[in-house]
Amino acid sequence: MSQQIISGLQAGSWYALMALAIVLVLKATDVPNFAMAEMGLFPAFCIWTLVGPLEQSYWLAVPAGLIIGAALALLVERVAIRPVLAESHFTTVLMTIAMFVAINAVTQLVWGSVPRTIDSPFGGSVTVAGQVVDAEQLVSIGAGVAVMLGLLVFFRSRIGVQMQAIAEDRVTPRLLGVSVNRVFRISWALAGMIATVAMLLQGQASLLTDQNGAGLVIKGFVAATLGGFSSVTGAFVGGLALGVAENLAGDFISTSAKSAVALLAIVVVLTLKPRGLFGRARAREV
Amino acid sequence: MTHLPWFSTRRLLGGLIAVVAALLLLGLPGLVNSYQLFLACLVMTMATAGLGLVLIMGWSGQIVLAQAGFMGVGAYGTTSLVALGLPWPLAVLLAGLVAALIGVAIGLPATRLRGFYLAIATLAFAELMLRIFIEAEPITGGIAGLVVTPVVLGNLDVGGSRWYLCLGLAAVTALAVWRIGRSGLGRRLRAVRDADVAVGSLAISATRAKLLAFALSAFIGALAGAAYAQVLTYLTPHIFGLTLLIELLIVAFLGGVSYVGGPFLGAVVVIGLRELLQDIGSWQRLAFGLVLALVVGFLPRGLASLRSRIGAARRRRADTSTATPQARDVTAGVAS
Known part of the structure; x- marks a missing residue:
């Protein structure tokens, strides 16, 4: 039982990280990014290449992967997203789905469909309060906790406040001398790095495959929905709750029930509390 | 809108082209080899599924990402009902009704959702349907797959029967969708798309219109799925996964998502790309991703909008050089 909860918290952390990346981009640029997981999967495979075939140190490979993640996010933002930024969600959803498929195809072309294992330095297990926990789970x-806290601090910083101002109103902050494009770039680059961390953690705890992104991006969106899409803590708690609920359902009901949890959660929340468990209502414009 | 006289060279030419095209399509089994006929069947099937998206995405403006799942319901439903002894047409109808019911079931919470919330909910639902196709082994055969019993019409061979089946379904669906577009429902759907909140004051129930669109597009998706099963002759769950979804999005959007002719153009391109990049799934998917990105980024209203765009540019040039202000008003009136 408690082992199930810990595995749930582990998977939940990946969901939460993905949700945080999604919320960050949505908050700043109002783009629901369905390519978020693929934008982290590509750099995670780069890390595998560095650690595996190229035999570099893990501690060198991870920062390199993060830089690649940020660069890829900047590229996607500049080439694909900025031209359609003024359009409705309808357009941006289609554009990010196109990016999702295209980036996934590139990942497949480079690394194939063979599952890979990343040799991480976190082996063994420790005992916390009488409970055996894998080091990988603790990591x-x-x-997850560290990124959430970091984001909370970030949103209180100067650039973070500018970001939230731009999310509300694109014109006034510009008049006050805020560079909207700079804020967009920073939020996309940060989100790219967070997505890289999520895909890396999932890949090194289980297996790294080209299919990982498709699963995790939906979980990230569900977690963000639970959290109401505007709150950092909400997205984080949503991710953990989803992970734990999935694991318990898988344990007590059946493995097929596990995959239904995310859908059930999203239907219930969107029907009963469309702004999420932590969100606040907003007036609709005609 | 201008009315052409009942007899004009333009009308005559249009009619002639339509008759020749119809004859070509009807006689296709005698004109091409069996593989080309198979490709033509695929085009018709994809176009049919795309017509469902015209209804829900083009007219009612909702982002629904579950059409591949509805095709799966149609394909598996029809195949297993036929295996139970039902005649094919009845099996298709039943499977279609099941899909429509599922469509309404997704639609009920979804009518309260807008924009990308709907995209997430329907994408999650499509994932769930895929899981069900994998898990429901007694019906779908699971990962191992399911053999489809071919339908034979009269004394035609299997390939020929398949072609008339796909062609017939596509034609009937196109006609029905075209009629719906000109009916009150079509106008209501577009009104809901353009001013969701405002239509309430006109005594239009946005919810009812949206639910109908959900049911109809799911039904059409299932019809296409039934035909798809006939064409593929062998079903595995992953046929109805993400790649089919992206193909359907291209089918719907390439030609222009609010035109009934659009999906046919889109389907030709998608099947053409599949053929060109046959053995390499990743290149195919890369091409699909890039094509969709290009369409969304540069031609959000599809290739069909090119004509009116070129026309507008030409008119503008004519306006600035020769036309008097009066003449400009007249052309503007015609254009609208």
Whole structure:
């Protein structure tokens, strides 16, 4: 039981990280990014190449992967997203789905469909409060918490406040001398790095495959929906709750029930509390 | 809108082209080899599924990403009902009704959702349907797959029967969707798309219009799925996954998502790309991703909008050089 909860928290941390990346981009640029997981999967495979075939140190490979993640996000933002930024969600959803498929295809072309294992330095297990916990699980959960706290601090910083101002109103901040494009770039680059962390953690705890992104991006969106899409803590708690609920359903009901949890969660939340468990209502414009 | 006289060279030419095209399509089994006929069947099937998207995405303006799943319901439903002894047409109808019911079931919570919330909910639903296709082994055969019993019409061979089946379904669906577009429902759907909140004051129930669109597009998706099963002759769950979804999006959007002719153009391009990049799934998917990105980024209203765009540019040039202000008013009136 408690082992199930810990595995749930581990998977939940990946969902939460993906949700945080999605919320960050949505908050700043109002783009629901369905390519978010693929934008992290490509750099995660780069890390595998560095650690595996090229035999570099893990501690060198991870920063390199993060830089690649940020660069890829900047590229996608500049080439694909900025031309359609003024359009409706209808257009941006289609554009990010196109990016999702295209980036996934490139990943497949480079690394094929063979599952890879990343040799991470986190082996063995530790005992916390009488409970045996894998080091890998501790790392996942710890990374999730750290990124969430980091984002909370970030949103209170100067650039973070500018970002939220731009999300509300694109014109006034510009008049006050805020560079909207700079804020967009920073938010996309940060989100790209967070997505890289999520895909890396999932890849090194289980297997790294070209299919990982498709699964995780939906979970990330569900977690963000639970959290109401505007709150960092909401998205984080939503991710953890989804992970734990999935694991318990898988354990107590059946493995097929596990895959239904995410859908059930999204239907229930969107029907009963469309702004999420932590979101606030907003007036609709005609 | 201008009315042409009942007899004009333009009308005559249009009619002539239509008759020749119809004859070509009807006589196609005698004109091409069996593989080309198979490709033509695929085009018709994809176009049919795309017509469902014209209804829901083009006219009612909702982002629904579950059409591949509805095709799966149609394909598996029809095949297993035929295996139970039902005649094919009845099996298709039943499978279609099941899909329509599922469509309404997704639609009920979804009518309260807008924009990308709907995209997430329908994408999650498509994932769930894929899981069900994998898990429901007694019906779908699971990963191992399911053999489809071919339908034979009269004394035609299997390939020929398949072609008339796909052609007939596509033609009937296109006609029906075209009629719906000109009916009150079509106008209501577009009104809901353009001013969701405002239509309430005109005594239009946005919810009812949206639910109908969900049911109809799911039904059409299932019809296309039934035909798809006939064409493929062998079903595995992953046929109805993400790649089919992106193909359907191209089918719907390349030609222009609000035109009934659009999906046919889109389907030709998608099947052409599949053929060109046959053995390499990744290149195919890369091409699909890039094509969709290009369409969304540069031609959001599809290739069909090119004509009116070129026309507008030409008119503008004519306006600035020769036309008097009066003449400009007249052309503007015609254009609208």
